[in-house]
Amino acid sequence: xxxxxxxxxxxxxxxxxxxxxxxxxxxxxxxxxxxxxxxxxxxxxxxxxxxxxxxxxxxxxxxxxxxxxxxxxxxxxxxxxxxxxxxxxxxxxxxxxxxxxxxxxxxxxxxxxxxxxxxxxxxxxxxxxxxxxxxxxxxxxxxxxxxxxxxxxxxxxxxxxxxxxxxxxxxxxxxxxxxxxxxxxxxxxxxxxxxxxxxxxxxxxxxxxxxxxxxxxxxxxxxxxxxxxxx
Numbered sequence: 360x361x362x363x364x365x366x367x368x369x370x371x372x373x374x375x376x377x378x379x380x381x382x383x384x385x386x387x388x389x390x391x392x393x394x395x396x397x398x399x400x401x402x403x404x405x406x407x408x409x410x411x412x413x414x415x416x417x418x419x420x421x422x423x424x425x426x427x428x429x430x431x432x433x434x435x436x437x438x439x440x441x442x443x444x445x446x447x448x449x450x451x452x453x454x455x456x457x458x459x460x461x462x463x464x465x466x467x468x469x470x471x472x473x474x475x476x477x478x479x480x481x482x483x484x485x486x487x488x489x490x491x492x493x494x495x496x497x498x499x500x501x502x503x504x505x506x507x508x509x510x511x512x513x514x515x516x517x518x519x520x521x522x523x524x525x526x527x528x529x530x531x532x533x534x535x536x537x538x539x540x541x542x543x544x545x546x547x548x549x550x551x552x553x554x555x556x557x558x559x560x561x562x563x564x565x566x567x568x569x570x571x572x573x574x575x576x577x578x579x580x581x582x583x584x585x586x587x588x589x590x
Contacts, residue, residue: 360543360544361541361542361543362393362426362541362542362544362547362552362555363391363392363536363539363540363541363563364392364393364394364395364396364428364540364542365387365394365395365396365526365527365529365535365536365539365540366395366396366430366441366443366471366497366526366540366556367396367398367500367526367527367528367529368383368387368395368526368528368529368535369398369399369400369530370399372399372402372404372405372408373399373402373432373530375400375530376399376400376530378529378530378531378532380397380405380408380412380427381412381414382532383395383532383535384425385532386532386535386536387425387536388425390535391536392425392535392536393424393425393426394421394426394427394428394552395427395428395535395539396427396428396430396443396526397409397430398430398431398441398443398526399431399432400431400432400434401431401434401451401452402431403429403446403447403448406429414427415427415429419548419549419550421547421548426547426548426549426552428443428444428549428552428553429443429445429446429549430442430443430444430445430468431446431447432473433447433451433454434452434481435452435453435455435456435459436453436454436455436456437455437456437483437484437487438472438475438481438484439472439473439474439480439481439482439483440456440460440470440471440483441470441471441473441497442459442462442463442468443463443468443469443471443553444467444468444549444550444553445466445467445468447459447462447466447468456472456483456487456491457490457492460491460493461492464492469495469553469556469557470491470492470494470495471493471494471495471496471497472488472491472493472497473500473526473528474497474500474502474503474508474528475488475496475497475508475511475512475515476507476511476512476515477500477503477505477508479504480502480503482508485515488515493521494521494557495521495523495524495556495557496512496515496516496522496524497512497523497524497525498516498523498524498525498562499512499513499523499524499525499562499564500512500526500528500538501525501526501528501529501534501537501538501565501567502528502534502566502567503566506566509564522557522558522560523562524540524562525538525540525560525563525564526538526539526540527539527567534567537565537566538562538564538565538566539562540556540560540563541560541561542555542558542560542561543555543558
């Protein structure tokens with residue numbers, strides 16, 4: 360079966376996310392997705408939240424025909440790193456990317472470098488990528504600062520023979536599914552999706568609209584301003 364999965368989505372458990380997991384799932388279904396990976400910054404709290412509320416299953420099976428893949432976007436010492444198909448502790452911020460890759464693999468997950476070359480958004484530099492045991496590369500990020508960053512990521516993945524992924528990098532429900540990864544598998548589960556990514560994918564590529572980009576920027580500013588006032 361062919362699945363459309365957004366592999367880079369943030370909830371309000373991220374410091375700069377604003378939407379609840381419930382709203383993200385509703386938006387994803389409306390966008391025709393079969394699932395998404397929840398990849399909040401430096402926390403897997405959303406996973407426990409969704410399992411408790413019956414929105415996802417701890418055994419990696421879908422709920423009512425929709426699959427939520429556990430994940431996290433770790434702010435490593437070298438830049439951002441997506442760990443998919445696993446949960447990791449919230450204490451990894453600032454750890455070397457190579458060590459986070461090792462921990463993801465030990466937890467049964469895969470390590471994917473998101474928005475590489477986008478140094479405005481903590482992309483991992485090529486000199487570091489060369490030495491990382493990556494399982495894939497996000498070659499299309501709908502929120503990338505400059506389109507050439509995606510093109511360079513695609514060229515790098517091609518040269519290295521890495522599986523390619525695409526994601527919306529949504530920080531609000533309205534952006535979920537703008538870009539996604541298309542894969543083929545008869546195993547509609549977290550393990551099945553992870554395996555299918557490694558076998559090869561197709562990419563659905565569309566950038567955030569101007570309105571969606573402005574909303575993302577406004578949400579970031581508003582949340583950071585609120586944190587500053589609370590100090």
